[in-house]
Amino acid sequence: MSQSGSRSQSLTQTRYTISEVEARTGLSRHTLRWYERIGLMPHVDRSHSGQRRFTDKDLDWLGFVGKLRATGMSVADMVRYAELVREGEHTVGERRDLLERTRSEVRARMAELTDALAVLDYKIDMYAMKTVSGKGRQ
Template sequence: MSQSLTQTRYTISEVEARTGLTQHTLRWYERIGLMPHVDRSHSGQRRFTDKDLGWLAFVGKLRATGMSVADMVRYAELVREGEHTVDERRALLEHTRREVRARLAELTDALGVLDRKIEMYAMNTNTGKAQS
């Protein structure tokens, strides 16, 4: 028996439950090309695989980075085009990594300001002084 016949298949409802993505979002991902071709049953129902779930988890990480939908779709297109696109895929991910690191630096700075202000308030609460 071939691998494609023995692998686990999931309905769109099962994928929704496993990923937290709505069925509407899953269909939209497929429509815009963010999701690779999803196999269908003889009755036309989508049948997702573990590989599809892995892809959706990766897309979730890309979303968490703040990558634009257009860039995520471009990345998906490059994956489908094959191995000759590895350099372009890497460049896209490196660009996103630089943006994430810049945002992390901004957030770390902002967190430091909050920590100092909270510490100041804690000290002032003990002495009865209030500041802005």
Template sequence: MTYAIAEAAHRSGLSIDTLRYYERISLIDPPARDSGGRRVYTDEDLGWLLFLTKLRTTGMPIKLMREYARLRHLGESSVAARKQILEEHRADVRARIEELRSCVEVLDYKIDNYDRIVSGADPAEPGETTWKLAHSAS
């Protein structure tokens, strides 16, 4: 199955400009063209775009995505290098998730404290408990 650029943009969740940009910086291969010279994307192209979107969503820099895309063209000889990129990125993502969990704990504490204040109960000690909670993972 093939898709015009507007449909590929819609299905991938990316804008037409982003698709063109990704092509320009070699993140995606130039798509095939129809008889009118218009870009035509395949299901395989959409799968690659979905993967790139996940990498961007998890914070992978474009530079590293470009390196991964370059290695992808080398085929099986680059599997170890691609795997290493993904393993290192996964470690970074997991570290950020833990940092965000710590931030959510602080937010939960503050919200619970405001609930206590709104309900007329005594608020928790200001400052110290928040600091302890924020630094408990350290």
């Protein structure tokens, strides 16, 4: 696409204020500004008066960052991932490595939680039987 074609496309693109993004994502203005300051958020366009104007692409990115946060990925690793994305296609291997390492950590935590859940289920079942039979209080 030509430069003028991409420019006209960006002019017709939906833009969101920081308040709208806050309402859509549940992230506070403080968090959104912090994400931008630490480099987790790509450059956010500004209106002629200097107000941030987020795009659908920005909202998609924030959704992805939310998923990374849910995995327990450190802020430093999330920022590193964002830097790699900005650096371009030659970083795909490093990005993949980072995501694979995170996936491995998530799977390990899931296994730990599955084990903990089994213990809870066992205890709950024990207490349910004791409650029904009227025996003991442990």
